[in-house]
Amino acid sequence: MNYIERVLEKLRTENPNEPEYHQAATEILNGLKPVCERHPEYEKAALLERFVEPERTVEFRVPWVDDRGAVHVNKGYRVQFNSAIGPYKGGLRFHPSVNRSVIKFLGLEQILKNSLTGLPIGGGKGGSNFDPKGKSDNEIMRFCQSFMTELYRHIGQDTDVPAGDIGVGGREIGFLFGQYKRLTGEHVGVLTGRGLSYGGSLARKEATGYGLVYMTEEAMRVRGDGFKGKTVLVSGAGNVAIYACEKAQSLGAKVVAMYDSNGYIYDKAGIKLDIVKQIKEVERGRISVYAERVKGAEYHEGCRGIWNIPCDVALPCATQNEIEAESAKTLVKNGVKYVGEGANMPTTLEGISVFQNAGAVFLPAKAANAGGVATSALEMAQSSGRLFWSFEEVDAKLKSIMINIFNNMSSAAKEYGVEKDLVAGANIAGFKKVAEAMTAQGIV
Ligand code: NDP
DSSP: OOHHHHHHHHHHHHSTTOHHHHHHHHHHHHHTHHHHHHOTHHHHTTHHHHHTSOSEEEEEEEEEEOTTSOEEEEEEEEEEEEOSSSSEEEEEEEOTTOOHHHHHHHHHHHHHHHHHTTSSOEEEEEEESOOOTTOOHHHHHHHHHHHHHHHGGGOBTTTEEEEOBTTBOHHHHHHHHHHHHHHHOOOOSSSSSOOGGGTOOTTHHHHHHHHHHHHHHHHHHTTTOOSTTOEEEEEOOSHHHHHHHHHHHHTTOEEEEEEOSSEEEEOTTOOOHHHHHIIIIISOOOTTHHHHHSTTOEEEEBSGGGGGSOOSEEEEOSOTTOBOHHHHHHHHHTTOOEEEOOSSSOBOHHHHHHHHHTTOEEEOHHHHTTHHHHHHHHHHHHHHHTOOOOHHHHHHHHHHHHHHHHHHHHHHHHHTTOTTOHHHHHHHHHHHHHHHHHHHTOOO
């Protein structure tokens, strides 16, 4: 057994029943083979063992009372994974599927993603198995206040700066921030994704989706190609999906389908995004309503069917493991040329192999969706400098960060002899900086 296999074996034994964490660790460590071969000192310093073990995991009770007076108890988590290059940074996810394994996979990915941005941020992630669907604003507020009543003692603007993720948008960040301020008396940049009236950054809302499209556009540009006239599938109908759709459309692409967790809409004339925004952002309704409002549009129950629609570009932007091997094969058969991961780990390991073996350009999440956290770091910079940059300034920085990440992951892949494998390239480029910082700081 080589070093990487031994580390993975230990990780699986010590962390049973954590399949998402195993999946992410396997993808990352397998991509690091050429680096470990070149740096035998990493093994002596147990660098990989330390890298895959969170510095700290906090699990806590979140009790709250619903509008009828019934008491509920949810689980809360914050995994402070790695602070070698900066304060822990990573979102909070509120979704019934959240558990320790999901938060650890997200946290591990986040370390390398944050490193790739070139900005001084370490990796962390958190959340709760609370389901915000169908809850009133008051219930959401009470839950957020209870969640922060425990979390506040573990975070800080220079130690750990959470943000949003699935189920945590502007409304939740507002309630969380309000409670943090009430408990500490400090109005500081301890959360990102804040509203513009209390320290947020312009273009943060758009950043992950726009960033994904900027990177995909760059991958197309180096091949003499572009978005104009391309048929695009975007899964999800949340923050990342909506702004990926918006930017792709503005570059001349036709986005024909999107989904939420119940089913997908297919509009061969091209999705009318203002209607999707109205349904999902304003009414917090179901995407099925789109087909009732738009003539010629279809709604289909269930999500997987979306990948049967022929397209040039697939942008999975909902959740983990949306595209398994079968869906990947169908996409390839129908001629997909570019796959950009907006969500975290939306493609299974087998699905990734299908795309790579078919020669499709596959842009892995930790690079392709890094625009959100990069802009969060820009929000932190504005907070500490008491500055407020224009939309154009932030957007221009975002675009240049995404192009840099693309170039860095492409050159890392080339340097380590895995030229076409951008998954390995992203892992290597992100890991090199973390490994250097961990080595410099001794055995900690
Ligand atoms: P949102 O909660 O805004 O949207 C998520 C969307 O995906 C919703 O439309 C939701 O459906 C759908 N969805 C969630 N779970 C499932 C599921 N199991 N099956 C099918 N559809 C599902 O989240 P975000 O847009 O913020 O996040 C989406 C992804 O992007 C996540 O993987 C997140 O980790 C990743 N990401 C987000 C960043 C950000 O800045 N927000 C940054 C980097 C990555 P419904 O409407 O029914 O709830």
